[in-house]
Amino acid sequence: MKVPAGSTFLRNTKYEIPLAVIIVIALSLFLSVNVFAQGPAPTDDEVNKVAKKLYCPVCENTPLDVCPTEACRQWREQIREMLSEGKTEDEIIDYFAVTYGERSTGDPRDKLKAYLIPVVAILLGAALLVSALRMWKKPIVTESASPKTEAKQVHQDEYIAKMEEELKKRK
Amino acid sequence: MTETTPARRGVALWIQVVIWAFLVSLLAIVAMGLSRRQQGTVQPGEVIDNFPLTFYSGYEFGGKSEINFEELRGKVVVINFWASWCKPCEQEAADLQEAWLEYEPTGEVIFLGVDYVDTETGARIYLKKFGITYANGPDLATRISQYFRIAGVPETYFVDKDGVLRYVQIGPFSSIDQIRAQIDPLLK
Numbered sequence: 337m338k339v340p341a342g343s344t345f346l347r348n349t350k351y352e353i354p355l356a357v358i359i360v361i362a363l364s365l366f367l368s369v370n371v372f373a374q375g376p377a378p379t380d381d382e383v384n385k386v387a388k389k390l391y392c393p394v395c396e397n398t399p400l401d402v403c404p405t406e407a408c409r410q411w412r413e414q415i416r417e418m419l420s421e422g423k424t425e426d427e428i429i430d431y432f433a434v435t436y437g438e439r440s441t442g443d444p445r446d447k448l449k450a451y452l453i454p455v456v457a458i459l460l461g462a463a464l465l466v467s468a469l470r471m472w473k474k475p476i477v478t479e480s481a482s483p484k485t486e487a488k489q490v491h492q493d494e495y496i497a498k499m500e501e502e503l504k505k506r507k
Numbered sequence: 508m509t510e511t512t513p514a515r516r517g518v519a520l521w522i523q524v525v526i527w528a529f530l531v532s533l534l535a536i537v538a539m540g541l542s543r544r545q546q547g548t549v550q551p552g553e554v555i556d557n558f559p560l561t562f563y564s565g566y567e568f569g570g571k572s573e574i575n576f577e578e579l580r581g582k583v584v585v586i587n588f589w590a591s592w593c594k595p596c597e598q599e600a601a602d603l604q605e606a607w608l609e610y611e612p613t614g615e616v617i618f619l620g621v622d623y624v625d626t627e628t629g630a631r632i633y634l635k636k637f638g639i640t641y642a643n644g645p646d647l648a649t650r651i652s653q654y655f656r657i658a659g660v661p662e663t664y665f666v667d668k669d670g671v672l673r674y675v676q677i678g679p680f681s682s683i684d685q686i687r688a689q690i691d692p693l694l695k
Contacts, residue, residue: 410626437650458525
């Protein structure tokens with residue numbers, strides 16, 4: 337069969353509809369290929385690997401991977417969607433921290449602020465207290481010079497002196 | 508006559524102080540957490556501070572995708588916290604929308620939907636399902652809900668024209684009359 341050349345072929349109404357159909361099919365195939373190019377859908381294990389690092393927004397201290405609430409189911413779907421878009425684990429966790437707050441990640445983003453500052457504050461406070469206590473601390477002085485004990489001491493001194501004299505005489 | 512008693516030997520003083528400081532800090536943190544929990548929501552009579560609110564596209568406020576709350580001074584503002592995963596929220600969704608349609612023409616009342624820890628996909632399905640048209644946006648990083656100290660969803664806050672909180676509805680409204688009963692006195 338001889339195919340008419342160039343513009344004559346396109347102007348021919350007999351070929352317009354089949355040509356349009358071919359173009360639509362070709363385009364849809366091309367677009368489908370683009371969708372599949374993102375890779376296979378993430379498995380539940382892949383989703384749960386990320387979900388394990390996040391926490392339920394409704395129940396306290398319940399990791400996202402084991403929480404049965406509707407809110408957590410939606411969040412897991414969100415993770416699945418982001419994984420299929422090619423987002424990394426860190427990117428997903430960052431997104432959750434920004435969107436739902438650091439409480440959802442169970443791990444503060446600004447670790448310096450969250451861990452170091454309280455420790456430094458406690459140590460500084462302790463150092464201040466130690467120095468203050470040292471300044472206030474005085475040696476414990478026991479007063480033992482009551483008149484009775486003084487008299488006893490004088491008596492003992494005389495006795496020791498007599499004993500020493502006696503010993504000298506015997507020598 | 509005087510005599511000095513030597514200092515007792517044991518754990519060094521600085522170690523003791525560090526331990527005590529740590530324990531006191533720990534107790535202070537626990538006490539703060541408990542008092543915050545018992546404090547409840549922001550109370551009627553308090554002036555609501557300024558906060559930014561971002562909107563979902565298609566649910567902007569006056570064509571703006573972000574506003575500051577203080578821009579709404581002079582209007583009665585109804586702030587509704589909700590989520591698409593929240594079943595009780597569904598009970599009041601239609602009433603809120605109906606009330607919005609009733610007050611929107613007056614230009615004196617603003618309805619704001621604050622979507623609490625929700626996915627945008629879920630939120631859009633919910634908004635579409637109940638035909639909600641008033642401004643709605645996510646509670647980014649839960650800053651707004653933390654400010655209002657909400658205990659859950661749904662919760663609705665009625666703020667008067669001077670920015671003073673007048674009423675807090677914990678849980679869903681059972682009828683549109685309940686909503687009207689809170690807005691109408693604020694319009695007088």
